[in-house]
Structure formats: C-alpha cells, structure tokens
Amino acid sequence: MVDTPVLEAIGVSRHFDVSRPWLQRALNREPRRFLRAVDNVSFAVPRGTTLSLVGESGCGKSTVARLSVGLYEPTSGDIRFEGQDLAAARADSRLRRKMNMIFQDPYASLNPRWRVRDIVAEPIRAFALLSGDAAITARVGELLTQVGLAPADGEKYPHEFSGGQRQRISIARALSSAPDFLVCDEPTSALDVSVQAQILNLMRDLQARLNLTYLFISHNLAVVRHMSDALGVMYLGRIVELGPAETIFARPLHPYTRLLLEAIPDIERVGTPRTPVGGEVPSPIAPPPGCPFHPRCPLANDRCRSEKPAHIHVEGVDVACHAVQEGRV
Amino acid sequence: MALLEVEDLRVEFPTRRGLLRALDGVSFQIEAGEILGVVGESGAGKSLTGAAIIGLLEPPGRIGAGQVRLNGERIDNLSPERMRRIRGKQIGAIFQDPLTTLNPLYSIGRQLTETMQTHMKLSDRDARERAIKWLEDVGIPAARERIEAYPHEFSGGMRQRVVIALALCAEPRLVIADEPTTALDVSIQAQIIALLKRITREHGTAVMLVTHDMGVIAETADHVAVMYAGRIAEIGPVRDVVRSPSHPYSEGLMGSIPSLVHRVDRLRQIDGAMPRLNAIPQGCAFNPRCPKVFDRCRQERPGLLPAGATRAACWLAEAGNG
Numbered sequence: 001m002v003d004t005p006v007l008e009a010i011g012v013s014r015h016f017d018v019s020r021p022w023l024q025r026a027l028n029r030e031p032r033r034f035l036r037a038v039d040n041v042s043f044a045v046p047r048g049t050t051l052s053l054v055g056e057s058g059c060g061k062s063t064v065a066r067l068s069v070g071l072y073e074p075t076s077g078d079i080r081f082e083g084q085d086l087a088a089a090r091a092d093s094r095l096r097r098k099m100n101m102i103f104q105d106p107y108a109s110l111n112p113r114w115r116v117r118d119i120v121a122e123p124i125r126a127f128a129l130l131s132g133d134a135a136i137t138a139r140v141g142e143l144l145t146q147v148g149l150a151p152a153d154g155e156k157y158p159h160e161f162s163g164g165q166r167q168r169i170s171i172a173r174a175l176s177s178a179p180d181f182l183v184c185d186e187p188t189s190a191l192d193v194s195v196q197a198q199i200l201n202l203m204r205d206l207q208a209r210l211n212l213t214y215l216f217i218s219h220n221l222a223v224v225r226h227m228s229d230a231l232g233v234m235y236l237g238r239i240v241e242l243g244p245a246e247t248i249f250a251r252p253l254h255p256y257t258r259l260l261l262e263a264i265p266d267i268e269r270v271g272t273p274r275t276p277v278g279g280e281v282p283s284p285i286a287p288p289p290g291c292p293f294h295p296r297c298p299l300a301n302d303r304c305r306s307e308k309p310a311h312i313h314v315e316g317v318d319v320a321c322h323a324v325q326e327g328r329v
Numbered sequence: 330m331a332l333l334e335v336e337d338l339r340v341e342f343p344t345r346r347g348l349l350r351a352l353d354g355v356s357f358q359i360e361a362g363e364i365l366g367v368v369g370e371s372g373a374g375k376s377l378t379g380a381a382i383i384g385l386l387e388p389p390g391r392i393g394a395g396q397v398r399l400n401g402e403r404i405d406n407l408s409p410e411r412m413r414r415i416r417g418k419q420i421g422a423i424f425q426d427p428l429t430t431l432n433p434l435y436s437i438g439r440q441l442t443e444t445m446q447t448h449m450k451l452s453d454r455d456a457r458e459r460a461i462k463w464l465e466d467v468g469i470p471a472a473r474e475r476i477e478a479y480p481h482e483f484s485g486g487m488r489q490r491v492v493i494a495l496a497l498c499a500e501p502r503l504v505i506a507d508e509p510t511t512a513l514d515v516s517i518q519a520q521i522i523a524l525l526k527r528i529t530r531e532h533g534t535a536v537m538l539v540t541h542d543m544g545v546i547a548e549t550a551d552h553v554a555v556m557y558a559g560r561i562a563e564i565g566p567v568r569d570v571v572r573s574p575s576h577p578y579s580e581g582l583m584g585s586i587p588s589l590v591h592r593v594d595r596l597r598q599i600d601g602a603m604p605r606l607n608a609i610p611q612g613c614a615f616n617p618r619c620p621k622v623f624d625r626c627r628q629e630r631p632g633l634l635p636a637g638a639t640r641a642a643c644w645l646a647e648a649g650n651g
Binding site: 056057162163164165192193194195196197198200201204219220221222223225226246249259260261263264265266267268278280281 | 484520592599
C-alpha cells in the first residue's frame with residue numbers, strides 16, 4: 001500500500017457537449033460539437049506530497065480538480081483513489097471521507113445561514129464519524145484551533161469573518177472528515193497577498209502535521225513554486241509538461257512553460273525587460289491541429305502543425321513537444 | 330512643478346455612525362512621463378485615490394480636505410461639467426474590467442472617434458484614420474477591418490487593448506490605470522503591461538498604476554506608494570521600496586509574496602488583517618500588527634519621514650535618522 005499513489009489519473013479525458021439544440025442542428029446540418037476540457041491526462045500524486053497543476057483560464061485545470069474528487073465523471077480513462085476506482089471509492093463512505101475539496105471563493109462556498117460550527121460539523125455528521133453533541137463540539141473547537149481560529153468563533157456566521165478567515169473555515173471543514181487527500185482549487189487567488197501568505201503557510205503546516213496529500217490548482221506560478229513537490233503545466237486540456245517542480249523551474253523544457261515563466265512579473269526582477277508571450281489561448285472547442293500550442297510557439301514547424309506530440313521522458317520530466325524530442329530547443 | 334500634485338487628500342463617507350475617513354492625509358506627486366505604482370491590499374484606498382483624482386467618487390463619498398492639482402491648477406473643486414471636460418482630455422482612465430468600460434452597443438471605431446472628436450477638432454475622416462492608427466498602435470491585428478467590430482467580438486486581452494487606445498486617444502497628460510491587468514491571464518497580462526509602458530513612454534504620459542500585484546509594479550513603475558488603511562505607508566523609487574523597504578508593513582508585504590526566483594520554506598506573514606474604517610487605531614494605523622511597535626506608535630500618527638532613499642510613515646524612520 002505504501003507505494004500506491006493516493007490519486008492516479010490514467011489517460012483521463014472529459015468532454016462537454018456544447019452542441020446547439022437538436023432542431024437547429026438538423027436545420028443547419030451542423031454536427032455535434034464537443035469541448036475537450038481535459039484530453040488524455042495522466043498523473044499520480046504520491047502520499048504526503050503536493051502536485052500542482054498550472055495554466056491559464058480555460059486550460060482544464062479546474063475540470064481536473066473536479067474529476068479528481070468525482071464531481072465530474074471522466075468521459076474516458078481511469079481515476080484511481082488509493083488504488084481503487086474513484087467511483088467505487090466514492091460509494092464507500094470509509095474512502096469517500098478521505099477526500100475533500102477547498103474552493104476558490106470563500107464567500108460563495110460557505111452557507112451564509114449556517115453558524116460556523118454547523119458548517120464545520122457537517123462532514124462529521126454526514127459520515128457519522130462522531131456521535132453526541134459534546135464530542136462533535138469538542139472536535140469542531142479542535143479543528144477551528146488547528147486553522148488558527150478560536151473555538152468561540154463557531155457561534156458566529158460566515159459574514160462576520162474576513163476573506164482569509166473564511167478560507168480558514170473552509171479548510172477546517174475540509175479537514176473535519178480527517179481526509180488524506182485535499183483538492184485545492186485556487187484556494188488563495190481571492191485573497192490579498194499578506195493573507196495568502198498566512199493561508200499558504202497554514203496549508204503547509206497542516207500537510208506536515210497530518211501527512212496530507214494535495215492536488216493544488218493555481219494560475220499563479222510563484223504560489224505553485226512555493227507549494228509543490230511536482231508540477232504539471234496544462235495547455236488546452238492537456239498536460240504539456242509534468243515532473244518534479246524544482247526541475248521544471250530550474251530547466252523548463254516545453255516552450256509554453258518557458259514562455260509562462262518568462263511572462264510572469266516578479267518582484268525580484270525590478271525593471272527587467274521581458275518578451276511577452278504573443279497571441280492568446282485558442283478555443284478548446286476548435287483546438288488547432290497538431291500540437292495545440294503551435295500557433296503561439298516560436299519553435300513550431302510543419303510537424304508541430306500536423307502531428308500531436310506524444311509524451312516523452314527527459315531526465316525525470318514528461319514533456320509533449322516535438323522540438324524537445326528533436327533537440328531543437 | 331509636478332504634473333499631478335496630491336496634497337493632504339482626505340476622502341470621507343458620512344454614515345449614521347459618524348464620518349469614516351477612507352483616505353487620510355494622502356500626498357504624492359507624479360511627474361510627466363513617470364509611472365507611479367500604488368499598491369496595497371483590498372480596502373487600503375488605492376482605487377479610491379484614483380476615483381478622487383478624476384472626480385468619480387461615488388456619493389456619499391466626498392473630498393473632505395486637501396487638494397488635487399493638475400499642471401498647478403486645482404481640479405478637486407471643479408463643477409461636474411468642467412471636470413467632465415478634463416476627464417478624457419487631460420486625464421484618461423483604464424479600469425479592471427474592459428467590458429464595463431466599453432459600450433456594447435457602439436462599434437469600437439465609433440467609441441474612439443467620438444472620444445477624440447469630443448476633445449479635439451477633427452474631421453470624421455481624420456478621426457477615423459487616427460482611430461485605425463491607435464488600434465494598430467495597441468496591437469489589434471487587421472485594425473482597418475476590425476474598426477467596425479463591436480466589443481463582444483474581441484477577446485479579453487484584445488478588449489483591454491481597445492480600452493487603452495480609448496483612454497489615450499485624446500492624448501491626456503495623465504492616465505489612471507486601476508488594476509488594468511487583473512482580469513487577464515498571465516501571458517496576456519505581460520503583453521498589456523508592456524504595451525501600456527511603451528505607449529505612455531512614447532507620449533510622455535504620466536501614469537498612476539493601481540494594482541495589488543507587486544510583480545507588475547516592480548517591473549513597470551518608476552516610483553511606488555504603498556497604502557495601508559487609507560494612508561500612504563511608504564513611497565519612493567520602486568527598487569528601494571521593493572528591495573529594502575523601510576516601513577514594517579511594506580517589509581511584511583514584500584516578504585509575504587512567493588517568488589519565482591527563490592523558494593523559501595515559510596512565507597513571511599503579517600498576522601491579523603487591515604482594520605476596518607470605523608476602527609482605525611490611534612497613532613500609526615499599522616501598530617496592532619507591527620512587530621516593531623513601541624509606545625509612541627500607539628499615541629501619535631507618524632507623517633512621511635525620510636528613510637534612506639524612500640519616505641516612510643514610521644517613527645522608526647525618525648529614530649534611524651536621529
């Protein structure tokens with residue numbers, strides 16, 4: 001069991017049907033249209049580590065997050081949680097309670113009409129982990145303390161808290177079922193930087209203390225660098241580069257990863273002139289043929305325009321790029 | 330004389346429970362062709378400063394004290410009609426969300442020509458040619474063909490380019506850019522920032538760039554003002570404020586930002602949160618969160634004091650000098 005990754009995705013795709021209504025299609029002789037939000041994605045998250053997925057809006061990272069906790073079913077491919085099929089794992093409440101999710105918006109993800117103690121206790125009650133109000137109250141107090149709030153805060157309502165404190169409540173709720181695995185979808189992008197630092201520090205402390213496994217979704221590469229053991233870079237539904245975070249930051253291979261790292265303003269680079277990435281992300285409904293990145297890629301050639309690159313392994317990093325394979329980088 | 334001078338500006342909101350001071354004693358200057366970055370966390374008053382300068386404070390908010398001078402002339406006490414003429418002609422504005430800035434019912438060409446013709450004497454043909462030139466300048470491909478297109482036909486990044494063209498087409502002396510890249514993806518963000526910097530440099534336009542993103546400021550601005558609880562905590566050349574901040578708040582803020590270049594085990598964190606406007610502590614507004622607080626900070630409010638290359642509203646700066 002020790003070597004089984006907590007979460008493993010094997011060739012996972014998720015397509016959404018975005019066709020127009022049947023009658024319009026028939027009248028205009030239009031085919032069905034599918035949005036390939038996630039396209040043949042594979043990764044594994046070993047226990048106690050953090051895998052981060054980064055990419056720009058529409059790259060499919062949040063869809064992967066939802067697939068990973070079973071909020072969406074994959075169109076094809078397998079997701080395994082602790083070695084078991086995810087759908088089966090979700091049906092088994094002993095396994096189901098071991099996964100949880102932290103959402104981006106701490107204003108939308110907490111029920112405004114519930115007291116904090118009820119919000120945090122809900123998973124405990126849902127999984128019948130503890131019985132008796134006294135035991136639940138004690139556990140809720142413990143959870144709130146763990147995330148840096150006071151047990152007395154349980155009596156308040158979410159609107160009485162700031163954004164950062166609300167995200168602490170979300171984390172307390174996510175931890176209440178004693179999970180092993182947390183999917184964190186942009187957990188700090190709605191927060192100010194000083195509050196973001198508090199939450200990121202808290203998440204790392206909790207990971208060390210409780211041996212948590214994180215799938216961390218973010219568009220912010222600096223945050224990702226701070227949090228990750230492994231990193232996957234997504235573009236138009238595919239993982240274009242996957243490997244140990246430090247390796248990728250030290251030596252990005254895929255041209256998209258390079259451009260992304262180049263594009264990000266960083267406070268350590270005062271006044272550094274940069275070459276911005278040209279172009280924009282194409283529509284995932286009609287992705288370009290061949291490598292999806294070729295219209296923006298400085299290294300694109302004819303092969304990139306026609307043939308989808310397969311994943312190749314370069315010194316511990318998985319990368320899907322013809323230029324890397326041919327040594328043109 | 331600086332192009333824009335803001336002196337001791339106070340913005341207040343009367344409420345049933347008394348007067349809230351959302352900005353208190355804010356003073357700074359921007360020279361022609363200079364980019365001043367204004368940073369701070371939500372509620373620090375950065376957007377409000379911009380709104381007060383261009384006379385777009387939402388009532389009941391009002392300027393309670395202080396002056397705003399453009400080219401040496403006061404603009405904080407003008408009639409709405411005169412202020413409206415200054416906006417656009419002398420001060421351009423770029424906001425976060427390009428969709429709310431552009432009128433969805435008019436083609437972008439019409440919005441550009443109308444703006445220019447309101448403020449400049451131009452024939453229809455000249456205005457149209459200038460509009461095309463502006464669209465080309467901000468990097469809209471096939472500008473001549475797309476001038477009749479409507480805002481919804483453009484992507485987010487392209488729309489923000491149109492907004493920049495719109496803000497600059499009447500050739501204002503000052504542009505207030507409020508979170509111009511926050512709604513955009515990182516790769517697009519870099520394009521827009523580079524564009525804003527290039528175009529304002531070319532035209533010698535002064536820019537007040539309001540953002541919460543220190544990375545953007547570090548790479549774009551000449552000077553930076555760090556705001557906290559409606560006050561300026563520190564102001565100075567960007568390099569000095571970012572690399573060797575003097576105010577404990579700026580120091581904490583810089584340390585709390587994860588970096589792409591170095592990885593640290595723990596980010597520096599400033600415990601607590603910014604005070605609400607109705608509970609700003611006596612003395613220095615940062616004193617309850619400050620690791621270096623001493624008695625005087627709780628009693629007396631520090632003004633901006635010289636601290637190395639910057640000026641910081643911190644009693645430690647005075648101690649350091651004396």
